[in-house]
Amino acid sequence: MPPSATSTTQAGDTTDVVPLRRQYLQIKARYPETILFFRLGDFYETFDGDAETAARVLDIVLTGREMGKNLRVAMAGIPYHAADGYIARLIGAGYKVAVCEQVGEVTKGKGLVERDVTRVITPGTVHDPAMLDARTNNYIVAVAIDGNLAGVAFADITTGEFRATELSAGDVSEAVLSVGRELLRLAAAEIVVSGDLVDTLPLPRSSWVPEGVSISRTEAWRWQINRAEESLLRHFAVDSLDGFGLTGKRQATRAAGGLLQYLEETQLAGLKQVDALSTYSIDAYMTLDAQTRRNLELSESSRGDKRYSLCSVLNQTRTAMGARLLNRWIGQPLLDIDVLNARLDAVAWFVASTERRAKVRDVLRSVGDLERLTNRVVTGSASPRDLGNVRDSLRRAPGLATLVEGLPGSAPLPDCAPVQNLLQDALVAEPPAMLGKGIVFQPGHASELDAHQARAREAREWIANLERTERERTGIRTLKVGYNRVFGYYLEITAAALASAERDRLARGDTSAALPHDYIPKQTLANATRYFTPQLKEYETIVLTAEDTLSSLEADIFRTLVLTLAGYAGQLRELAEAIACIDTTSALADVAIERNYVRPTLNDSGRIEIAAGRH
Numbered sequence: 239m240p241p242s243a244t245s246t247t248q249a250g251d252t253t254d255v256v257p258l259r260r261q262y263l264q265i266k267a268r269y270p271e272t273i274l275f276f277r278l279g280d281f282y283e284t285f286d287g288d289a290e291t292a293a294r295v296l297d298i299v300l301t302g303r304e305m306g307k308n309l310r311v312a313m314a315g316i317p318y319h320a321a322d323g324y325i326a327r328l329i330g331a332g333y334k335v336a337v338c339e340q341v342g343e344v345t346k347g348k349g350l351v352e353r354d355v356t357r358v359i360t361p362g363t364v365h366d367p368a369m370l371d372a373r374t375n376n377y378i379v380a381v382a383i384d385g386n387l388a389g390v391a392f393a394d395i396t397t398g399e400f401r402a403t404e405l406s407a408g409d410v411s412e413a414v415l416s417v418g419r420e421l422l423r424l425a426a427a428e429i430v431v432s433g434d435l436v437d438t439l440p441l442p443r444s445s446w447v448p449e450g451v452s453i454s455r456t457e458a459w460r461w462q463i464n465r466a467e468e469s470l471l472r473h474f475a476v477d478s479l480d481g482f483g484l485t486g487k488r489q490a491t492r493a494a495g496g497l498l499q500y501l502e503e504t505q506l507a508g509l510k511q512v513d514a515l516s517t518y519s520i521d522a523y524m525t526l527d528a529q530t531r532r533n534l535e536l537s538e539s540s541r542g543d544k545r546y547s548l549c550s551v552l553n554q555t556r557t558a559m560g561a562r563l564l565n566r567w568i569g570q571p572l573l574d575i576d577v578l579n580a581r582l583d584a585v586a587w588f589v590a591s592t593e594r595r596a597k598v599r600d601v602l603r604s605v606g607d608l609e610r611l612t613n614r615v616v617t618g619s620a621s622p623r624d625l626g627n628v629r630d631s632l633r634r635a636p637g638l639a640t641l642v643e644g645l646p647g648s649a650p651l652p653d654c655a656p657v658q659n660l661l662q663d664a665l666v667a668e669p670p671a672m673l674g675k676g677i678v679f680q681p682g683h684a685s686e687l688d689a690h691q692a693r694a695r696e697a698r699e700w701i702a703n704l705e706r707t708e709r710e711r712t713g714i715r716t717l718k719v720g721y722n723r724v725f726g727y728y729l730e731i732t733a734a735a736l737a738s739a740e741r742d743r744l745a746r747g748d749t750s751a752a753l754p755h756d757y758i759p760k761q762t763l764a765n766a767t768r769y770f771t772p773q774l775k776e777y778e779t780i781v782l783t784a785e786d787t788l789s790s791l792e793a794d795i796f797r798t799l800v801l802t803l804a805g806y807a808g809q810l811r812e813l814a815e816a817i818a819c820i821d822t823t824s825a826l827a828d829v830a831i832e833r834n835y836v837r838p839t840l841n842d843s844g845r846i847e848i849a850a851g852r853h
Contacts (some may be wrong), residue, residue, distance in 0.1 A: 254304035257350045265338055269355060271454070272327055272336040281315040282337070289314040295331050296324050308844065326358055326369040332452040334360040341410055358504040361452050362428025365396050365619075372607060373553070373561035375399070379426040380497030381417055382461060382489045383435065387488030388413040390420050391497045398511040398811070400498075402482075403518050404490040411440050418446030420520060422528055423570050425537070429453045430500045432461040448528070451790040456500055466495020473498055483517035490517060510804075511616045524571040536568050554828045556602035559609045559814055560821025567822065575840045580635065580835055581823065582637050582648040588827030598641050598824050605638075605821075606631045608814035615803050615810075622669035622678045622796065627801065628810070629661035635813060642820055651816050652809045664799055673796060674789055684795050687788070694784035701727060704774065711754060714739050720768075727778045728760050728768040736767070 251425070255263075262285060266274050266601075275282035284292045290314040293300035296316070303313045316324045325335050327414065335358070342352025362378025364370055375394045382389040386409050389404035405420070407413035429447065433455055436443055447453065457464060470479060484491045494515060501509055503622040532540060549568050555561045572578055587594045606627040611832060614620040615628070637653040664683050670676030681688055705719040708729060716735045721727045731753075740752045753769070761768040770778075781803050829835065 245458075255309060256304075257310075259305040259309070261350060261353060265347075265353065265355060269336040269358065272334040273600040274326070274355075275316075275321065275335060275337045277318065277337075277339050278315070280318055281317040282318055282321055283313055285311050285313050287312075291333070292316075292328070294829055295333070298325055322366060322368055329361055329364060329369060332361060332450070334358065334452075334454070351481070355506070359507055360428055360454065360504055361506050362426070362430075362454075363395055363501065363615075364427075366585075367610070367614075370396065372558035372610075373424065374565050375562050376427050377424045378428045378430065378497065378501070379421060379424055380430040380493040380500070381421075381435070382432065382492035382496060383410065383413055383417065383439065384489055384492075386413050387489045388416060388417050389487070389491065389493035391490065391493035392424050392426070393497060393501065393512060395501065395505065395509070395511060396613055398513060398613055398616070400512050400515045401518050402484070402515065403520055404487040404489075405520060414439055414441045414446050417668060418448075419525055419527055421446070421448055422449070422817070423523065423526070423533060425569060426451055430497055431455055432496060433458040438724075454500065456496065456503075460499050461492050461496045463492055465499075465542045466492045469495045469499050469502075471513070473509065473512070482515045484515075487517065507617060507619070510618075511613045513616075513807075522573060524573055526571070535672075537565070552826060552829050555821045556599060556825070557605050557817065557821045558607040559818035560602070560825060562609075563818040563822045564825070575842060578840055580647045584648070584819070584823040585826045585830065586837055587644070587646050589830055593825055594641050595824055598638065598820065599788075599828065601634050601638050601641065602817070602821050602824075604630065604634050605817060608810060608817065612807055612810040612814060615800055616803075616807050618797075618800060620800055620803075621671055622665070622673060622849055623671045625661055625799070626665055626669040628803070629658060631666060632658035632661070635817075638817070638820070645820070645823075648816070652812045654806065654809050654813055657803065657806045657810065660799075662801065673793055678792060678796060680782075684791075687791055687795060690784055690788050691790060694782055694788065697780040697784070700777050701774070701781065703730075712787040713741065713742070725761055725768065726770075726782070727774055729757070729774070730766050730768045732766040736764070753788060833845040 255450070262274075262276055265276070273284060273288045275284065277283075283289075283303075285305075289300060291312040292298060296314075298314050298316060300312060300314050301565065302310045305311050321337070328335050336355045337357045337359070338353050339356045340351050341354050341356070355384070357843075359366075359369075360378075362376065364376060370376055376396060377392045379390060379392040384405075386407045388405040388407070389402065390405065391400070393400045403420075405413060405416045407416050425447065429451055431453060434737075436447075436453060436455075439446075443453075460469075465668055467479060469480075470484075471477070474482075479485070484494070498509075498512075501512070526534070531537075535547050537547050537549050538544045544550055549565055552568070553561060553564055555564055567581075587602075608628065609632050611620065611624050611628050611631075614624055620628075635654055635658070637652055642648055664679055666677050666680055669678050679687060701719065705717065708719070709715055709717050712731075714731055714735050716732060718730045719727065720730055736752060743750070743752070754770045754771075757769040758771065759767055760770045830837075
């Protein structure tokens, strides 16, 4: 991993510095190995070495800022609304980013605003869809090594997957190389290790760490077996680790515990999505070193082009879940002939069922990424549009279940009708991407919300008709109704229009006041005066307070809906897994027909025989 530049002034050295500098140093000291995005108004600023790194990697201007007596520090900033794109570039370059927000109320003249880190993003903990490849898993992997034993634990926080294994080798060097092969198999995005582990191993880093993969080091005490066990027991709220298959696997336990603690430290919103841990054996998979993987061109060609890899050739999946599963099948080849034949049976069924296969492929086009959508529901980060995608995907499940009846090795799809009905009754046809950016709930879903919306709608309609009404009442055809954030709603009449109206009344012998008695001056301009009426003020209050009330009420109702949906996470994940398998096997059937592939006969003889093959 490229080293993250640290501040040139230490956290404890705050003599003759401004309060903002002192606050920055205190926060930076908690996240020394990250690029700290420090919110200042409409910008995220970086300072010191972080600024130099950001300027170089992001190609932004490096400037400076006075931060105390004879102290000018390097500074580079980006607009806050464009932060995600810049963060993605830093993550892609192997850096970690800590985002520090203004969490206190910004009040003029009230001194330094409170700030704190709200999220930490690392290469292995990215969960923003815009920063991820939907077709591949994003695995973060922890490694623990003691002599000839090694523990490996990996997780994908976007899907909730969490698994661990223990490797046994002839000596420590062989154990390290075995770990390296496992890192390649998993296509690790980030590696987590204890303290100086990398420096104490007998083999160089380049012999086992895949090129370009960042390494994160945590304190050695976190990897002690007792500490690792305690963290796992606490997170899963259990009394024993026996149910996870970790009995007697000290290194696997250390790796899993070390990884969990790292995730807890970086995922400030919690780890609700990581609700299970399972163990596996590397003996179930074919051992492939880096050179073999390159020669086979599994995920990219020998020139590094993913378009001409085996994955690319075979990938005709319709869903992101199916694409990820296919990538795992290809990148992690199984050795169990029975399991492989079961997959081939499913592919053969689709090959023989032309009409059904075509219908299945068509249905799958409308299925979203249920696996990652469910994960966002569980973590509470799902948007209204996410829930709409879940609903629309679930609509397809009953028809899909009918189409795959008789598919070898396929259990009946889980019944998610209650979830689909819940979302169908609650959401509008096209929910907005964010709360507050449009209508989320259907009329009738929440009576209190409906009542507030009706009042606000009536008030807006009254204000919308006010201009016509007041023009008729005053006889001033140029009267306008306007609004600004400072003065609210107003009735604006130019001085010329008012004078003309007064002359017309006098000409008619009308000696009444120029304007209705309820017109109250609000603001005087050079050529016009703005007024309000008690009734306009009343409707203005309804409209403006309704916005805050509706926003708060809608957020509460949405939060309740998400919590309810999270209770069905098990069924949703089970459905996602089943759909991924259907997608993958039907896609392979499409490829087989298109390219005239034939089914191989598998055996354990150790020989391969090809008749009339092509290459």
